[in-house]
Amino acid sequence: MSTPSQELPQRDLTFREGRAGFSLTLKRNCSISPAGLLCVFAALSLVAVAIGIGFAIAGAWLILPFAGLEVVMLGVAFVLYARRAADYEKIELARDRLTVEVAEAAHTARYEIDPRRARVLLEKDEGYGARVLLRGAEEELEIGRHLDAGSRVRFAAELARRLRI
Numbered sequence: 001m002s003t004p005s006q007e008l009p010q011r012d013l014t015f016r017e018g019r020a021g022f023s024l025t026l027k028r029n030c031s032i033s034p035a036g037l038l039c040v041f042a043a044l045s046l047v048a049v050a051i052g053i054g055f056a057i058a059g060a061w062l063i064l065p066f067a068g069l070e071v072v073m074l075g076v077a078f079v080l081y082a083r084r085a086a087d088y089e090k091i092e093l094a095r096d097r098l099t100v101e102v103a104e105a106a107h108t109a110r111y112e113i114d115p116r117r118a119r120v121l122l123e124k125d126e127g128y129g130a131r132v133l134l135r136g137a138e139e140e141l142e143i144g145r146h147l148d149a150g151s152r153v154r155f156a157a158e159l160a161r162r163l164r165i
Helices: 033-058 063-085 151-162
Strands: 023-026 088-094 099-104 105-111 119-125 127-135 140-143
Touching: 023 151, 033 063, 088 151, 099 140, 119 151, 127 151
Parallel strands: none
Antiparallel strands: 023 088, 088 099, 099 105, 119 127, 127 140
């Protein structure tokens, strides 16, 4: 008797083909956008404050400061989440230039690497699966951080193949 295995859906890596290369954008798998998160925060805050005001009117005024504290803590948690929700990595190959743009929180960095000298390395890492490293003549970047372990392996193989073409 065998038990059915549950396979996780594989993430689609869509390399957009151009005349002289390709483009690929890797984003976090976020369930809600920052704008949607703001709407949820507003609704939850309104409910918490309304309940606190209701209890204060009924004589339990001590509930109101705790409702305010709840709103503040919820706001802090949502801000920490929203700062990273729009993170991405954009990898573009155009003619004889490989460009990697990495956006993390409010910081965006852009790296240009000579594709003839670029190498893709897959480094095994316990607990993390594998890390994909893009090594140029002068620098080394970790890419594919927003992918699961299986997708990182497929991504490294496909990127290495496309850089050799």
